[in-house]
Amino acid sequence: MIKRKNIIKIAIDSPAGAGAGTLGKALSKHYNLFYLDTGKIYRFIAYLNLRYPKKFNYQFIKYKIKSLKVKDLANKTLLTNEVGIKASVISKKKKIRKIVHLFQINFAYNPPNKYKGSCLDGRDITYNIVPDADFKFFITANLKTRALRRYKELKTINNKITYYEVLKSIKIRDKNDYNRKIAPLKKTKDSLLINTTNLNKRACFLKIKKIIDRKLNN
Ligand code: C5P
Numbered sequence: 001m002i003k004r005k006n007i008i009k010i011a012i013d014s015p016a017g018a019g020a021g022t023l024g025k026a027l028s029k030h031y032n033l034f035y036l037d038t039g040k041i042y043r044f045i046a047y048l049n050l051r052y053p054k055k056f057n058y059q060f061i062k063y064k065i066k067s068l069k070v071k072d073l074a075n076k077t078l079l080t081n082e083v084g085i086k087a088s089v090i091s092k093k094k095k096i097r098k099i100v101h102l103f104q105i106n107f108a109y110n111p112p113n114k115y116k117g118s119c120l121d122g123r124d125i126t127y128n129i130v131p132d133a134d135f136k137f138f139i140t141a142n143l144k145t146r147a148l149r150r151y152k153e154l155k156t157i158n159n160k161i162t163y164y165e166v167l168k169s170i171k172i173r174d175k176n177d178y179n180r181k182i183a184p185l186k187k188t189k190d191s192l193l194i195n196t197t198n199l200n201k202r203a204c205f206l207k208i209k210k211i212i213d214r215k216l217n218n
Contacts, residue, residue, distance in 0.1 A: 003109040008033060008117030008216075011125040011133035015185060016084070016173050017146030019196045019204060020121040020139045026205045028119045031212070034111035038122035038129070039087065040073040041065070041100050046086035047078055058095055065099050079157055081169050088176040091123075097183055104129045124183035126191045135212055138187035139204075141197040146170055 010027060014020035021037050028035035048064055049056045077083070090096055104120060108130045111118045120129060126136040141149075147167040154161050177185040187193060192211065196204050 001106060001109065004111065007111065009108060009130050009133040010119040010135045011130040012121035012137045012139060013123055013126050013185060013187070013191065014121065014139035015146065015177065016170050017150040018139045018141045019149070019201070022201050023139060023204055023208065024119050024121040027208065030209065032115055033117045033119040034107065034115040036070070036104065036107050036120045037073070038104055038120055038125065040078055041103060042087040042091040043078040043083050044068065044073060045096060046083050046090050049090060050083065050086060061096065062099055065103055068103065076157055079154070081154060081161065081165065085169050085172055088173040092176065092180045092182065094182050101129070123177050123185040127188045128183050136188065136191040137208065138191040138193050140193070140195055143170065145197045
């Protein structure tokens with residue numbers, strides 16, 4: 001695999017709804033980094049499982065991931081609650097994580113030349129995918145805040161959804177993600193903990209920008 005030299009790499013891990021995606025996007029735009037929401041890949045595989053239950057096997061997943069383009073991940077069908085829960089189930093499987101691994105590594109270490117680097121967010125990015133990242137963050141917020149944020153987002157694509165449904169699904173996913181044997185969600189010692197419960201998007205971005213700029217300008 002080709003690794004580009006002298007690029008900036010940002011790794012973010014977080015539970016669902018903590019604001020990692022929003023932050024990752026804002027940082028990527030500001031620092032001109034190639035951004036990947038890695039959860040979307042697991043969601044894509046979960047979607048394949050729901051859509052093609054009979055065809056669904058490792059060969060099929062490999063084939064689909066090979067031709068996967070970043071823009072395919074913007075598909076709205078990947079955002080649903082159902083797909084999210086399924087993603088947290090299929091992502092426990094070692095073989096599936098292995099297939100996704102290569103896609104992520106390529107993305108992180110070999111972003112297109114027009115970018116200055118990469119920014120990935122997920123559950124195992126800081127210690128499994130980009131362990132040598134220049135900046136590592138663990139973004140969190142309390143359960144109710146995270147559920148409310150996700151609820152507001154999901155409401156725009158499904159007006160029947162209730163807050164309690166979303167709360168329940170976030171609890172299930174937290175349990176799955178923190179407790180699984182392979183690549184569980186955890187904060188590494190070298191990641192900076194940011195609690196966004198009482199921080200709005202802008203405040204969160206500015207707080208992290210300050211930290212990054214301090215190191216970059218040194
Ligand atoms: O981030 P998002 O909520 O879209 O992720 C969906 C699911 O994908 C998570 O609940 C988690 O189980 C899985 N995931 C993972 N590793 C990552 C990113 C997401 O296992 N790096």
